[in-house]
Amino acid sequence: MTPIYLDNAATTPIAPEVVEAMLPYLKEEFGNPSSIHQLGNRTRVAIEEARKKVADLLNAHPSEIFFTSGGTEADNMALVQSVLDLGVKEIISTPIEHHAVEHTIQAMEKRNWIKAKWLSVNKLGQIDLDELENILKNQKVPTLVSIMHANNEIGTLNPLKRIAELCKEYNAYFHSDTVQTVGHFELDLKNTPVDFIAASAHKFHGPKGVGFIYINKNVKIKPFINGGAQERNMRGGTENVASIVGLAKALELAYQNLKKDMDYIKGLKNYAIERLSEAIPDMQFNGPTNEKALYTVLNCSFPDHPQGMMFLYKLDIAGICASAGSACSSGSNVGSHVLKAIGAPADRHAIRFSFSKYNTKEEIDKVVDLMKEIYSTVKV
Ligand SMILES: Cc1ncc(COP(=O)(O)O)c(C=O)c1O
Secondary structure: OEEEEOOOOOOOOOOOOHHHHHHHHHHOOOOOOOOHHHHHHHHHHHHHHHHHHHHHOOOOOOEEEEEEOOHHHHHHHHHHHHHHHOOOOOOEEEEOHHHHHHHHHHHHOOOOEEEEEEEOOOOOOOOOOOHHHHHOOOOOOOEEOOOEOOOOOOEOOOOEEHHHHHHHHHOOEEEEEEEEEEEEEEHHHHOOOOOOOEEEHHHHOOOOOOOEEEOOOOOOOOOOOOOOHHHHHOOOOOOOHHHHHHHHHHHHHHHOOOHHHHHOOOOHHHHHHHHHHHHOOOOEEEOOOOOOEOOEEEEEEOOOOHHHHHHHHHHHHOOOOOOOOOOOOOOOOOOOOOHHOOOOOOOOOEEEOOOOOOOOOHHHHHHHHHHHHHHHHHHO
């Protein structure tokens, strides 16, 4: 049985064209990019071509793109090096950041490197720009703002450009975790005054274990990973050549078909909202269901039900891959810090479905039919 894969915010299936582009670098093109012979030169050229492709697609300069092991490393680098090299003393962030950001800030606060200030979020996971502006206005020390572009659990989108402009106005550095939006939304980095963004290839049909950090050319930080002179002295370690080539290919494909794929996936999400709302009484959704959320993510909030804790297990048995998320924190289930922060009721069950261009309406029909069946088995 081929699984129905609806967990694309966790990771996406790699595109066949990406695998094709990577294969030569897993076979005959194995040279170390630091070697000065022809095999090394060829892999060096492949990396620089990939960097140029990525920079062009995001309207950045190639010297602003540094390949990393993924989104987590890019987030860590932006946060830690801002403190070590830019003199940042306070970090303003949100309580619904991915752990790559949240735990890094908390770890630095524990060591007394910084003070963290957490913005409030409303029921939809949205921040209040006036609150941010008021805090920024009164900042007395060098400050970094770290606000994700889109939330991976409930999909809430933040106004990246508006936040970037506010940070610029009040002389704060700005990092955005754009892991869920790179390859899904157009980004114009030359016209967005952001200092850092983080990206990860496996969220846009590229390989796992590779990503990049964008560092605005006006910002000077030192490496997070020390070692050789790779990545223009900004990240030691022999490059993951095949994956870097795959990342660039995946991003190119994503932006070639952006509008078409976006419309298609939006259609799937809206169809799922419609069908689930009809099928299950008191069906609700966590996060916005309109344009103010990722078109790839739908976080469903189901009313309490005796089978509630078994939903994901039953879906899995039926070959349906989705993600859990609940606001509760009992036993081994530590719950979702995101759902808790938006005040999602602990007695409802949350399941995140996340879509890609490879999903179909027929798959959604199967999921809804099964959910309906589970719900009607035992009456609440
Ligand atoms: C918003 C967000 N940030 C960061 C990450 C971490 O990225 P990676 O898996 O490449 O380390 C993820 C992945 O789940 C994410 O969704």
